[in-house]
Amino acid sequence: MTLTLLRNFRLLDPAIDDDLVEGYELLVEGDKVKELSDKPIKASKANVVNCGKRTLMPGLIDCHVHVIATMVNIGQNALVPDALIAYRAARIMKGMLDRGFTTVRDLGGATYPLVEAQEQGLIEAPRLIIPGKALSQTGGHGDSRSRYDRRDPETWTRTLGSLGRLADGVDAVRQACREEIKQGAHFIKIMANGGVASPNDPIHFLGYSRDEILAAVEEATNAGTYVAAHLYTDEAIRRAVECGVHSLEHCNLIQSKTAKFAAEKGAIACPTLVTYEYLGVEGPALGLDPISVAKVDTVKIAGMKSLEIMHKAKLTMAYGSDLLGEMHRHQSEEFVIRGRVLPAIEVIRSTTMHAAKLCRKEGKIGTLKAGAFADAVLVDGNPLKDLSLLTKQGAHLALIMQGGRMHKNQLS
Numbered sequence: 001m002t003l004t005l006l007r008n009f010r011l012l013d014p015a016i017d018d019d020l021v022e023g024y025e026l027l028v029e030g031d032k033v034k035e036l037s038d039k040p041i042k043a044s045k046a047n048v049v050n051c052g053k054r055t056l057m058p059g060l061i062d063c064h065v066h067v068i069a070t071m072v073n074i075g076q077n078a079l080v081p082d083a084l085i086a087y088r089a090a091r092i093m094k095g096m097l098d099r100g101f102t103t104v105r106d107l108g109g110a111t112y113p114l115v116e117a118q119e120q121g122l123i124e125a126p127r128l129i130i131p132g133k134a135l136s137q138t139g140g141h142g143d144s145r146s147r148y149d150r151r152d153p154e155t156w157t158r159t160l161g162s163l164g165r166l167a168d169g170v171d172a173v174r175q176a177c178r179e180e181i182k183q184g185a186h187f188i189k190i191m192a193n194g195g196v197a198s199p200n201d202p203i204h205f206l207g208y209s210r211d212e213i214l215a216a217v218e219e220a221t222n223a224g225t226y227v228a229a230h231l232y233t234d235e236a237i238r239r240a241v242e243c244g245v246h247s248l249e250h251c252n253l254i255q256s257k258t259a260k261f262a263a264e265k266g267a268i269a270c271p272t273l274v275t276y277e278y279l280g281v282e283g284p285a286l287g288l289d290p291i292s293v294a295k296v297d298t299v300k301i302a303g304m305k306s307l308e309i310m311h312k313a314k315l316t317m318a319y320g321s322d323l324l325g326e327m328h329r330h331q332s333e334e335f336v337i338r339g340r341v342l343p344a345i346e347v348i349r350s351t352t353m354h355a356a357k358l359c360r361k362e363g364k365i366g367t368l369k370a371g372a373f374a375d376a377v378l379v380d381g382n383p384l385k386d387l388s389l390l391t392k393q394g395a396h397l398a399l400i401m402q403g404g405r406m407h408k409n410q411l412s
Contacts, residue, residue: 001030004404005043006376009051011036012383013058014349015367020055020382028374031403036368049411051378054398057348058366059102059375060390061355062331064249064270064320067093067128068109068161072279072325073287074197075144078162085161089114092328093125099332099394102375102402103127103365105358107228107249107322108134108142109163112184124407127373129359131189131228132180133157134164135173135216140207141195141230142166164191170215173208177219188220192229192245193236196279196295197288197324203232203253203298210243217244225360228270232299234258241265247358249320252276252299252306259313268358269315271307272322274334276300279327286325307341318358319351332391339387347387374404378411 006026011017016036027035027043035041070088071077077085089110096104104126111132118125136142138153142164145151157165167176177188192213194205201207207230208216220227221244228247229240234255237248241262248262248269262269279288280296310317321331338347356366364372378399381389389396400408 002404003034003043003046004028004049005041005046006049006051006056009054009056009378010382011368012055012348013352013368014345015353015369018345020384026056026368026376028401028404031374031405033368033370033372033374035370049399051399052411055379055382056368057377057379057383058352058368058372059377059400059402060100060351061103061105061319061359061366062096062101062321062351063105063318063355063358064107064272064322065096065104065331066109066163066322066324067096067104067106067114069163069324070161071287072197072283072327073289074163074324076287077325078144078156078159080161082160085159086114090117090123090125093118093123093128095328095393096126096331097124097400097402097407100377100390100397100400101126101331102400103129103355103359103361105129105355107131108189109161111160115184127365127402129186130184131187132183132185133162134189134191134230135167135176136164136191137208137212138166138168139200140205141191141193141198141201143200144198146199170211173212173215174219177216181219181223181225187225187247188216188227190216190227190229190245192240193231193233195230195232196276196299197292199289199291203295206236206239210239213240213243213245237262241267250299250322251310252303254306254309256309256313259310259315263313263315267315268318268354269310270318270320270358271303271310271338272320272334273303273307273337274330275322275324275327276303277333277337278323278330282327286327304341307338311342311346316354316357317350318355319347329393332393335387335390344384344387348383374401376401
């Protein structure tokens, strides 16, 4: 196996220390970290990389993406031929890897063949964790049909470009969960609240009955996994946690009491503020319908306050972006947005150790400890002092390593 020895860097790994630490060396063997030591590592056959006192971090993790969302109008996206969606998704994922995201968790749409394409080296892309198609009730956030569109949902919910599928009633929800898991889903995603980018569900709408949510949670638990839910309002979040939902997406309108309750239950939140920053500005020109545009401010204004509430409640937060179409390029700006409210180290935790925990890959990703995948980024500067160093499409990343392979190396 190929050996690579990284030297002369400052280590930023919250799983090890909350500050930059010097004097470490990192030995990579194959696709894994063989050794991380604060003493010189002897490896005479290794390729030595002098990191020039830059900051070495674990590869970044984004826990809320839609890699097949090649258009802002997700209803139209579902009608695009599968082959074209696949090619576009490959380009979107390469862009994510170029920004230093070595693992991403898709929250609806990506199917297992994309996972295999990445694993087989057919595309340059982050490691992909998926729920398959997100589950929605008729008229919910996963139903992109206009009010008078009576087409059979089967005509578009089974396409690669569709983010979700419809399932109404306990039995249908159970069957949908089982089908997604059978087809390779790593977890289950449900739409349990109204959404922005869908036409017929105001934000306050509750998605699914308690019995339907409980059925999804039971099916996920039976398969050894968990449920993630699309959520905005405090009422919807509370109900989801009471039903056993583990991953709480968005959470813009959460209140203190519910945040504390979710923390006590061991749930993890995944805010996605950057998407609202740009949906209202760029969305209309990119095909977002007027109804959806009007919903943006409802959740955008409360977003920053939600970060404060969840941080104070000690509710673990993972990094998410939730961007669509041409707006994927703003993915890294979530760092700066969160940094306006949260300590920089907490923002770094969200994309490393907290994200790894949500992906159920602790010790495998989100850290540079021995035994982890050799996913790393080398930053020109100190992100604890300037989170914008993680933006600008990877311009400040001198090196990006994924599974021991150099995706980018400006040092040689």
